[in-house]
Amino acid sequence: EVQLVESGGALVQPGGSLRLSCAASGFSFDDYAMHWVRQVPGKGLEWVSGISWNSDNIGYADSVKGRFTISRDNAKKSLYLQMNSLRAEDTALYYCAKDISSGCCYWYFDLWGRGTLVTVSS
Amino acid sequence: EIVLTQSPGTLSLSPGERATLSCRTSQSVSSNYLAWYQQKPGQAPRLLIFGASSRATGIPDRFSGSGSGTDFTLTISRLEPEDCAVYHCQRYGSSLTFGGGTKVEIK
Numbered sequence: 201e202v203q204l205v206e207s208g209g210a211l212v213q214p215g216g217s218l219r220l221s222c223a224a225s226g227f228s229f230d231d232y233a234m235h236w237v238r239q240v241p242g243k244g245l246e247w248v249s250g251i252s253w254n255s256d257n258i259g260y261a262d263s264v265k266g267r268f269t270i271s272r273d274n275a276k277k278s279l280y281l282q283m284n285s286l287r288a289e290d291t292a293l294y295y296c297a298k299d300i301s302s303g304c305c306y307w308y309f310d311l312w313g314r315g316t317l318v319t320v321s322s
Numbered sequence: 323e324i325v326l327t328q329s330p331g332t333l334s335l336s337p338g339e340r341a342t343l344s345c346r347t348s349q350s351v352s353s354n355y356l357a358w359y360q361q362k363p364g365q366a367p368r369l370l371i372f373g374a375s376s377r378a379t380g381i382p383d384r385f386s387g388s389g390s391g392t393d394f395t396l397t398i399s400r401l402e403p404e405d406c407a408v409y410h411c412q413r414y415g416s417s418l419t420f421g422g423g424t425k426v427e428i429k
Contacts, residue, residue, distance in 0.1 A: 237420075244410065244420050244421060245359075245412075247418040295367070297367075300372075306415060306416075308412060308414045309357075312368070315366065
C-alpha cells in the first residue's frame with residue numbers, strides 16, 4: 201500500500217527538542233523529494249521544510265530556520281525532522297508529504313500522511 | 323512574501339448544488355502554479371487539482387479548477403455528501419505557500 205506514516209509527536213516543554221519520523225511504503229522513496237507541512241488545529245497549512253531525493257537541496261520556512269533540521273535515510277525509506285528550541289507557536293499537527301519530483305523545493309504534493317501531533321507547553 | 327486568501331471561510335450548501343471556492347493571491351502566480359487539496363475531517367489532505375486546472379489521478383470530473391494571475395477558483399459542480407471537507411489552495415514554484423482554507427458543509 202502506498203502510504204506515509206508519521207510518528208514521534210509528543211508533549212514537550214518550551215525550549216525542548218523532539219524528533220519526528222515518517223515511514224514511507226509502496227513507492228520508490230529515493231526517487232522523490234519529501235516535505236514536512238504543519239497545521240495548527242482549525243487553521244491553514246504551513247510548509248515547514250523540504251529535502252531533495254539525494255539530500256543535496258534543502259529548504260526551510262523562515263519560522264523554523266536555524267531551529268529545525270530535515271534529513272532522510274533512503275535505505276530505511278524514512279524522513280526525519282529534528283526540532284530544537286521549540287516554542288508554543290510550533291504546536292501543530294505535522295504532516296509528511298511526498299513531492300511530485302525529485303528536486304526541492306518547488307512543486308506540489310501528491311501523497312500525505314495522517315500527521316503526528318506536537319504540543320509545546322509547560 | 324506572497325499571501326493566499328481563500329473565500330468564503332465557510333460554504334453551506336445542499337447536495338446537488340454548485341460550490342464555488344475562491345483563492346486570491348497577493349502576487350501574480352507564474353505558469354499557473356496553483357494546486358488545490360481536499361481535507362476531510364481527521365484525514366490527510368488529498369491532491370485535487372494542479373496547474374490551476376488539471377485534475378489529479380482519480381479525481382471525479384465534478385471537481386474543476388480555473389483562473390490565472392491572481393484569481394483562482396475551485397468549482398464542485400454537483401455537491402455530494404462526501405464532499406464535506408476543508409479545501410486548501412497552494413501556490414508552488416518560487417515559494418510554497420498555502421491559503422487559510424474554505425470549509426464546505428453539506429446541509
